[in-house]
Amino acid sequence: MSGGSTTQKAVYSPLPQTISDTDSSEEELNSVLHSNNSFPVNRKLAVPGKDSAKNGQKMGEYRQLGHDGETDVSLNGLSNQESTMADDILIVKPEEPTLRGFQHMSPLRKLFFFGSVALCGVTVMVFLWVLPCDWATCPSAQGLRARSRSWERTLVGLELKGAISIVPGVLGRSRNLIFMLRGDVGNPSGSNTSRAGVESFPVDGGGIISLIGSTGVIAWWKRLSALPRDIDCSLLDVDNNGVDDCLVLGDKGLLLAIDPVSGAQRWQLRAASGKEADAPTDLDFPLVLPDLDDDGVSDLLTACSLPRQQRNSLVLVSGGSGVSLGRNVQVQACFRVHVLSIENLTVSYICQQGEKEAVREMELLDLYKQATNRMFPKAGTLAGAPSHQHKGYDGRPSVARSLTLSVGGRSLTLENSGRCPLHCRVAVNVTGQGGQLVWNHTAENAHGTVPVAMVFADRSGPVSGFVLKFWQWGARDDLGAHLVAHRLSERVVLIVFNSSDMRVVNTNQSDITQLCSCLDGREEDIDCQPNLSFQEQSLLFGDLDQDGSQKLISYLSTYVSRTQNNSVVWHLESKVRAIRLEAELPKLYEAFTKVV
Incomplete structure (x- = not known):
């Protein structure tokens, strides 16, 4: 601007780095300002005088250069007149546009960038669709199978009974085991608490216990008001959560549904009227029916008896709530009734009249009308009954019983006769694919349990066969007070066929002590624990780790004597x-070649 200009813009000059804002820096500032006389400055930057006397050793007042009509001054050797030619600071703009994003990246960097993005996408797809393959055929499962181990768990103060159930577990693909049980007959006071963390169960009651399939650790247990007789965990999904619940049948009219994962009770059978006189007792294991009450859950049918009446009634039960649908339907022409099956909405049952038995049929819709006093509203749209029904074993003692099991074109026939432990006999015959006898076994004072079939693949080809238990009674000790201790041995026998030959292997042998009480001293009236009928279904094959390998699950119960206070x-x-x-079979196959 010209020298005659009346308005001057302020010019800011950075202070030297040696200047600080402390009270002791005024002398440094003055020395810097007066050290070089060739650079005149505005004295108003730091003016000692009245203000300085008042403020002590404070820094001078900062003001804009050239204001209040002062003449042009020089700053750092540059004319103030030249420094204030424009209001704005000049911004230098590049001649070419600035490179941004991918334009600034070299081809090599672009290659690595897109490669890393593609690698992330491939990783996500592998974890979503490649790794969750079929565990039985997944190549990576071969190395993980070695982690699956055999185990043994001891439970004190209880007797396991009945069939073994395999149910879903909490973690991933693991499976759990569920058993029925009863208390210790020899310790009815209930003071014998299990060291495994399970309380004692009453003799007249019982319970359910679940073990983790991979380790045998107790998952949960539940006491019941009556002794359980049968269980099935594959028929009914009460809450429609995708996991079938366990139906438990017991004495005293006990029928309830239990969550297999947590052990929580879903419902217990009760009469629709809520009256004790209408409560059904002495139940059969129920048949699964179509959904009759339109709650989205299949319903049930069972035979029962009413208090102080004959066992000749049929009752419909809601699968979702456990409440009976209507009243019990009594079949007047029959003394006893047992339900058999349902096919095409026709129910078949056994009608017992004196010593005679006959199979009779009843339409499901007619049964519904008699129970509810109304027609079924959606008869034309009613679906058929599920094909999968309970295949139970009643476990009732009998004088003679014959069972036949087939696998791979070979058959095993088991026949038990007499009454154990006093007078019984077992005979087993195994026939080959051509029907010829390939192995047989007979024994006195012995009993064979229900056999199970096995089929799996081996390096040398498919392997099949049978597994069963033999109980062989030996010595007995009279303990007084009509109490007898029977000594017996339990053998688990494996009959194996491969493509070339057959082997019979003793996989395990255990000693069992059975306590029996003779009622009124009569040997024909005995009650024993462990009870032979409870042990009939103590074998099962199952894949507990979902790794494609089969495990043989078995249980036994026995009494163990201990000395306490010299008794x-x-x-x-x-x-x-x-x-x-499956992993131990090659060792057993090579070690044992002797046929029992």
């Missing part, structure tokens, strides 16, 4: 074993 005390124990039979 012998008997304690009941149950042992559960899970053996990786």
Whole structure:
């Protein structure tokens, strides 16, 4: 601007880095300002005088250069007149546009960038669709199978009974085991608490217990008001959560649904009227029906008896709530009734009249009308009954019983006769694919349990066969007070066929002590624990780790004597074993070549 300009813009000059804003820096500032006389400055930057006297050693007042009509001054050798030619600071703009994003990246960097993005996408797809393959055929499962181990668990103060159930577990693909049980007959006071963390169960009651399939650790247990007789965990999904619940049948009219994962009770059978006189007792294991009450859950049908009446009634039960649908339908022409099956909405049942038995039929819709006093509203749209029904074993003692099991074109026939432990006999015959006898076994004072079939693949080809238990009674001790201790041995026998030959192997042998009480001293009236009928279904094959390998699950119960205060005390124990039979079979196959 010209020298005659009346308005001057302020010019800011950075202070030297040696200047600080402390009270002791005024002398440094003055020395810097007066050190070089060739650079005149505005004295108003730091003017000692009245203000300085008042403020002490404070920094001078900062003001804009050239204001209040002062003449042009120089700053750092530059004319103030030249420094204030424009209001704005000049911004230098590049001649070419600035490179941004991918334009600034070299081809090599672009290659690595897109490669990393593609690698992330491939990783996500692998974890979503490649790794969750079929565990039985997944190549990576071969190395993980070695982690699956055999185990044994001892439960004190209880007797396991009935069939073994395999149910879903909490973690991933693991499976759990569910058993029925009853208390210790020799310790009815209930003071014998299990060391495994399970309280004692009353003799007249019982319960359910679940073990983790991979380790045998107790998952949960539940006491019941009556002794359980049968269980099935594959028929009914009460809450439609995708997991079938366990139906438990017991004495005293006990029928309830239990969550297999948590052990929580879903419902217990009760009469629609809520009256004790209408409560059904002495139940059969129910048949699964179509959904009759339109609650989205299949319903049930069972035979029963009413208090102080004959066992000749049929009752419909809601699968979602456990409440009976209507009243019990009594079949007047029959003394006893047992339900058999349902097909095409036609129910078949056994009608017992004196010593005679006959199979009769009844239409499901007619049964519904008699129970509810109304027609079924959606008869034309009613779906058929599920094909999968309970295949139970009643476990009732009998004088003679014959069972036949087939696998791979070979058959095993088991026949038990007499009454154990006093007078019984077992005979087993195994026939080959051509029907010829390939192995047989007979024994006195012995009993064979229900056999199970096995089929799996081996390096040399498919392997099939049978597994069963033999109970062989030996010595007996009279303990007084009509109490007898029977000594017996339990053998688990494996009959194996491969493409070339057959082997019979003793996989396990255990000693069992059975306590029996003779009522009124009569040997024909005995009650024993462990009870033979409870042990009939103590074998099962299953894939507990979902790794494609089969485990042989078995259990046994026995009394163990201990000395306390110079007296012998008997304690009941149950042992559960899970053996990786598929992995151990080659060792057993080579070690044992002797046929039993």
